[in-house]
Every structure is written in structure tokens, then in C-alpha cells.
Amino acid sequence: MYRTVTCGELRLADAGKSVTLAGWVQRIRKMGGMTFIDLRDRYGITQLSFNQETDAALCDAANKLGREFVLQVKGVVVERYSKNAALPTGEIEIEVKELNVLNPAVTPPFTIEDETDGGDDLRMKYRYLDLRRTCVRKNLELRHKMAFEVRRYLDEQGFLEVETPVLVNSTPEGARDFVVPSRMNPGQFYALPQSPQILKQLLMVSGFDRYFQIVKCFRDEDLRADRQPEFTQIDCEMSFVEQEDILNMFEGMSRHLFKVIKGIDLPKLPRMTWADAMKYYGSDKPDTRFDMRFVELMDIFHAAPGFTVFDSANYIGGICAKGCATYTRKQLDALTEFVKKPQIGAKGMVYARVEADGSVKSSVDKFYSQEVLQQLKAAMNAEAGDLILILSGEDIMKTRKQLCELRLEMGRQLGLRDPQKYSCLWVIDFPMYEWSDEEQRLMAMHHPFTSPKPEDIPLLDTDPASVRANAYDMVINGVEVGGGSIRIHDAKLQEKVFEILGFTPEQAQTKFGFLMNAFKYGAPPHGGLAYGLDRFVSLFAGLDSIRDCIAFPKNNQGRDVMLGAPGLLDPVQLDELQLKVDLKG
């Protein structure tokens, strides 16, 4: 045995014991006649002490060690002369009797400390060293614990974890697929699953009733801080359920996770329709940690025309920033610049301050009477000291999204987006379809297997764009952590939905024939949802990016800079696959 104890477990009560420890050298402090070494492993840090008077040769050997050397030491646990309250093991140290260097180490390119001196790029290249840092390791420990608790909860609820294949076929709609060439079937390709969607529905047809899987999914799209090309879903499906059953089941799972992992008692989750989310927050994933809801101001400003920008607008909406009337001209100009950034795209911003005497002073004073401005104040529920920010525009949804960005920015500036505070809700009643300018047709907003709300089914014939779906998202702090729907289990209805999406019966048969065929053999009513595990963990860890809760993540360009993936293929491999590379440009 290399060790009898870990570096995190010894306490004062262990004084006198002979122990063997193994770990990495965190830091060496040479005092002349004495040398102290902090020995680190996964479990903590234990101080080793060497004394010139006790054992000069051993002390000399200790002085020759370097950072990240791998050591085994045998010694006695002793009480310290001067204790360190900052360490759990700070009351003891190991008086070393025997020192074995299991492996020397070259100096790492950055310091293995919580406050490291390494940048993102470098730490990614040496990810195996980055993972030695406690703060990074904690994220993976949290991830393990969450995945474990998910399994515990779902197992207790009678769910079966079933594995589904990774080599599947390409599906239309949705994201771009990652593809894998088939050597045995030249010219043909597998696709990696964007999610096990169809397979889990087939498991329902098979009668599995309650399925889940913690599973990798793959989407070949451009990346963001919260998007990786391969990511992990907690994928779930249930039979003989209605939307209400699923919301309750998984609200329960979230409550379990919050309780066990964070010690938080999650209240009953509010539910907001998609239409309200857009109306009051300009987003289908509103950050409800703070209020600052949109107030629509069309009635007020159109009743007293004057400002041509407002007069011609199809949408005028405002938010009230409490206590921000003190904002300087410079700060307001900066906010205007913010909303005018190309990524946000507003033309301008109107502001109004509520003065101490209750009067309203705005950037559009010359167009509106104080009476109109007082109506504005009343509508915004604004008080003395508040700042009202208003955006207007031709396109209602676009302007709402711009106002959403402004709201989030104000929330950030006012410190209302505390990562330690959690606000969860369900967003329900999503539209079935959204119009795609690019394809000039309706696209499924969730996916093509989502069931319409029964009362909206007649609208499929008359006004498909207004049909609402039995689809729902769980949103935490403005992050979509999960989403799902009740599925169509009727082959006829499914055919109709495919038709609206623009598939010919032949295309539908080719792409989804096996699913519709399966439904003919008795499909139970079913539905489910999937959580993004990476996002869920990063929320619990208070991270800005999901990368730090993934052991070996990829960068912006989808590269693994440690492995050097993706890379070129050996010509022999290409030949076996009967592939020729023909790069454009």
C-alpha cells in the first residue's frame, strides 16, 4: 500500500500515529534549519516537517524537491507548535522519517493554485494540470454528485436507465449533425445523435414506461460559453402522462437536487406562458431573480402624438430601474451605446428621471407635456429617484428582445444577478411553429414530434402559426436548463404535422417511417423532457461558462487544444473509407 491515510483526514486526535502519505508537493518553505512541505492530494493538504537537527540527510533531500513532485512519506503525526486555522489539518503535521520520490516533476507552466497565474488558453492546453486545482476539481465533484442524485431520484421514481446507440442516422430539422463514415458501407454515414429523442419514444412504444439516461449529445453548430459540440443531457421520457404529470415529476427532481446539493428548499415553481414571458421579459428564458418587468406604453404615447419615432412605432416598452435617477449623462450615453451595438441593434433609447419632487424629466420633454410624462410615471409604477428606460421599434418581437438585453444589463449593473440566488420557473405553452425567413416555411419550435394543445388542433388547418404546443422549459436565472413536450402518439396527427413542416409524404416516410410505423403498433400517450447537465451544474457552481464543469472541454473553435483534435486523417484511413478530401479555398 502506497498510503495508509489521505492528505485531508488527519486531525489532532491522530497525534502519535505512524502514517504513510502519498501526494504532490504543493509548496516548499525553507526556513534554514527547518523545511516545511505542503503535500496535496484530492482530499486536502497535510504539512510535512523536516528538521536539520533531527535528520540532516532527510532535510537536505527535502530541500532538493520541487513543485508537483510525487512523494511517498512515512512519519509520525504530531501536534504543531504554531497551528494554522485555515487548514482542516492545520493542528497537526507529519514528522517525516522516510521520504520516497515516486516521480519528479518539471516546473508546471502555471501555478497549481486556486488563484492561478495561468490564462484560459494555457490551462486548457494543460488541462490535466488545471484539474489538479481544488476549485476546478470541486466542479467535477459537484457534477458527480448531481448526476448521482439524479440517478437516485429517478430510480426511486421507477425510471430505468437505458443506453441508446451513438452511431445513428441523420435527422432533418434541428442542428447540423456530426457524421461518421461507414467503412463497411462505403459512401454512407452515421450521424451522432443530437439527442436520443426518437429512440426514447420508441422505448415508450416498447412499454418501458419510465426511461432516463445521462447521455452525450452532439450538435455541429457554432459554440458559446454555454455551448459545447458534445454536451450531456439528463434525458427522460414517461408514458401515460399529461403535461402536468411531467412538470410535477421533474419539479420534484429539481427540488431534490436543490435540497440535497445546495440545502435550498425550492418553492413551488411559478408557471409563465411563453406569451407572457415575451411580453414582460422579452425572452423565453426570463431571468426572474429581479423584477423590472416591461410595461407597454403604446397607449400613452399614441394618445398624445409628438415624437415621430414613437408615433410610427409598433411597440413602445419601458423598464423602471429603481433608484437610478442619479445616473449621469455619461452613464445614460453608455446605456444608449449599449443598446445601439450591432448585436442588439436598437436605434436609440429614451430615458426619463423621476425627480425628488415627483416631476418627470426626460430626453423627450420637448415632445410631451408633463401630464403625459406623469401618465408614464404612473404606468411604470415609478417613484421619486427612479429611472425609466424606453425602447421603441417597428418589429414587436425584435424590440422586446432589445429591451430584454437592456433589462439584463441594468440587472447586472445593479447587482441583481447574484449567482448564489436562484429563481426557477416553468415557461409553458410554447408555439408549435416559428417562421423561418431562411427556409421560407414554418419550422418546429421544439421538435417535429411535439403535440399541439388539443384545443388548438383545429387551428392546424386554418392558422398553423398560432397553434400552441404542449411544450415546456425549466428556466433558472435566465438559463434554459431543461425542456420537453408531450409527444404526438397518433400516426395521423404526426403525418399532418410533417405536412405543415413541408415534408412530402414520401420524405416523411423515408425520414421517420420507422417511427410512424411503430406508432401503428400501439403507442402509449407519452412525453418527456431533457435537462442540460452541464448548464445545471454550472448554475449550481455559480460558473459563467459550462467549460469549467467539463473535464476536457473544447474551445471556441471546437478544438481540444490538449489533444490537438480534430486532426488530419492518415491517407490509409481515408482510402479504407473510400473518401477524398477536397478543401474549398
Place this chain on the structure above:
RNA sequence: GGUGCUGUAGUUCAGUUGGUUAGAAUAUCGGCCUGUCACGCCGGAGGUCGCGAGUUCGAGUCUCGUCGGCACCGCCA
């Protein structure tokens, strides 16, 4: 496909209007130090200023191109 920020010592960064030998901190190496725990003190070494071209008497600094990184828009059912 697009926008913005960014690239200087192993690392994190500073570097003025274009002007002498490019600095700091930290890491590293050497010396001193018997209770440190971000130990302290003294000293040393360490640079193709991402790469390429241009402007200029002179470029880390200005211009153009290019490559990498980060954030975002498009995209991501």
C-alpha cells in the same frame, strides 16, 4: 458568415506623442534564515514584443494582411 476585445519574460500584465539598453509582479535558479503556512531577506538568469509586409531617419507603439484566443450576433428543433 459577421462584430468587438485581445496577443510583450515560463506566467499575469504595464509600456506615455513613434525616440537611448523593453519594465513590474509572480514563477524559476543561487545564497542567507529553526515554526513557516502567499514565509521573509539578498542576488542571478530569463524577450524573434504572435507572424508577414508597409509607412518612417527610427515601429512593441501607426497602416494593411495573416494566425491564435475570448465574448457576442447569425446559427443552436
